[in-house]
Amino acid sequence: MDKKKEFSLFEVTPEIEHFARLCDQNNGIDKELYTKYEVKRGLRDLNGKGVLAGLTNISDVCAKKLVDGVEVPCAGNLYYRGYNIKDLVKGFLEDKHFGFEEIAYLLLFGELPNEKELGVFHDTLVERRTLPPTFVRDVIMKAPSRDMMISLSRSILNLYSYDDKADDTTIPNVLRQCLNLISEFPMLMVYGYHAYNYRLGEDLFIYAPSQELSTAENILMMLREDRKYTELEAKILDMALVLHMDHGGGNNSTFTTHVVTSSGTDTYSTIAAALASLKGPKHGGANIKVTQMFEDMKKVVKDWKDEDEVRRYLCNLLEKNGFDRKGLIYGMGHAIYSVSDPRADIFKVFVKQLAQEKGCEEEYALYEMVENMAPKVIAEKRKIYKGVNANVDFYSGLVYSMLDLPPALYTPIFAAARIVGWSAHRLEELRNVDKIIRPAYKPLAEHREYVRMEDR
Template identity: 65%
Template sequence: MYDKEMLDNFSRDYAQKCRVTDQISAELFDANGVLRGLRDKNGNGVVAGLTNISKIESFRMENGQKIPCDGNLWYRGYNVIDLVKGFEGKRYGFEEVTYLLLFGELPSPAQLKTFCEALANARHLPTNFTRDVIMKAPSADLMNSLTRSVLTLASYDDGISDSSLQTVLMQCMKLISEMPMLAVYGYHSYNHFLRDESLYIHRPQPELSTAENILLMLRPDKKYTALEAQVLDAALVLHMEHGGGNNSTFTTRVVTSAGSDTYSVIAAALSSLKGPKHGGANIKVVQMMDEIRREVSDWGDEDEVKAYLGKLVDKQAFDRKGLIYGMGHAVYSLSDPRARVFKHFVEALAIEKGREKDFALYSMIERLAPEVIAEKRKIYKGVSANVDFYSGFVYSMLDIPLELYTPIFAMARIVGWSAHRIEELVNADKIIRPAYKSIMQERDYVPMDERK
């Protein structure tokens, strides 16, 4: 019989033993030349592979010197800012950019039409899957719910062990199409069974874009404005891909290199994405901003706002981690191109929603935070707002519940994961296996009757 109290007591007593046994001093990492986090002291990542899917620029070389510059991001050779401006106000971009990332070229009108039809055809869950899988074990942790659903879908696929490009592409396209359904239905199940709210399950419409269908499935009345769908569409495009070195994409390539199936690969990527240091960052931004609104009496007073930001950095406010969430990035220094292009959409939506005062506060913090951080911290590169700084604000204006923030990131990033899985398969050579240097001391075996 399961005794939770006994297990709780045991784990509490022995947790300290784990801490003492596994603690390795920072000096040993330096002495052995180990780059923690696979990044050097300047924040540069260890080169682990090659990719033709995307490129990130945060500095330029001039006369042998690294000079920080405004960040740039390219998808298959196209600047993401140009891509967003290319479809803005003309059409939805998620499907078009998905085609680009998967197949390497921008689609013609005919190719885009066929691709959208293929995605719509794939936007279909197995019979009774929502009832028998998603609703059977509702959870407030929607990322775990989403991962479970993806793994369960594997049991409905007769080609689970087929790693041919045709099969993998088909599996990826189905998961790209199904991810919004899995996430939104997971939220509705949690909202109904655990929070005692109404339950409604809306079917996606084949003629609508991914962004439109997300809003349609999420809202009780299925209604949304054109601007709401356009802003969500832009957010999805800007989160779709970000190089092979980010945690969840690297996970995708590592698990792919082991020869695992598509469902296991995407489940592993989802598990990697859910952490607050990766896909959950925008949630921390929203929570931090809620506290700032409560604690700062005059949002227009720069001195008061700046003083509170100082408390954040000094670990005297919010979660006392010393961070201004949404500021800074592992790669970018002067600016995050995604934040630059997204800010225009954010402002337009804030005006439509009557949230201009909130937008002004976000803009002020974006300007003041780098000054505060520079005054109080020794930093090796510039600090600027990243895309997560604004994405949480957008989701709140779209009335998207906090529980869905990271799943929405997953709805977008699964496109990049799929592209990297395919690229890894095409260039398959060796399993990815970095080395860890052991600092263990060898010991003589002690018989049981001699142990204390």
């Protein structure tokens, strides 16, 4: 008898390679057919305008204005429940309090809270900063993943098993579940990170969240062994959470939330699906690519102040001769914004302050140079249908690195903010639309007669 060959589930075998060639051979579609049948790839037209798929009161992204009856690009604005994000940020900064809880209230319930209402909401979130008994030991500590988004998805799906009303999709029950997840998310994120590092041989420390601290402060406190952070660090992380909280109904993960909610499934499955979407490098993982690109740039470019040398590096990126050879300058451009991303504009002011506190002025100056230079280089090298500008991911990676946050948590922090928006959109979908989302795809394969095995 022949000796059975060794086999691994995690190996791409010659048989798999053969099947993959068949997949590639039989799945190709002529790109011109998308134009012929007026298919909006990515559900967007060539000018970046999205296909209308729903209605929302939660947030609005504006990047154009009407001039003499014609839409023209303008400086971008983001509105939460009708309020300009710039005014909201200015408001809580001038009042000298953290913004996460206040803006979460606004997105979930539609109005800005007064002092008493905010106090009740804050207390509601605080009392839910807890996990089921033994959950850390039985779920988070077992088989920890190197990817924190996978760890988070697994933890959230496991929470389903602890909820006696997991499948109840009435508004009060879904709101209860959403508030639980918003409160628990920082713990799931930080504990998952510590659990994985413990498996790698590092010390394990698990700190309970403090009732006195804000969401941003708790993240920093639970993450750091000495529990210490500066006021500016907490303020900037809080701002990052607010700026990432929502971005209209059409972004990939929020649209996923609407699609999955429309099927009638439970809250835990819905949020896990949104996390899977956000995990993608074209969505939530973009700031990691920005950070990696700049790390490569700092090695290749000898003089960070030499504009010609920086320009050559950027040109090499676009020509697929540098970094990951994808032909992209990460952090530049956005599906909607063409003149400016308001989140990046707000971030930039505070990034500079943090750079001064951390002694990273030279690094900040390099980012600023690339921000100004990249749109011109892209315009020279590429045919573009709208303007190109720095998006929020361009600076958020720098912020997180200066906060000494591990890259493994960059996307989870995005998710810790966006879960508020996902929750608001899930509640809105349940309240207004009792119809499953099911778009159309045009079939191209010709109908064929079945051929019996002996005749193939």
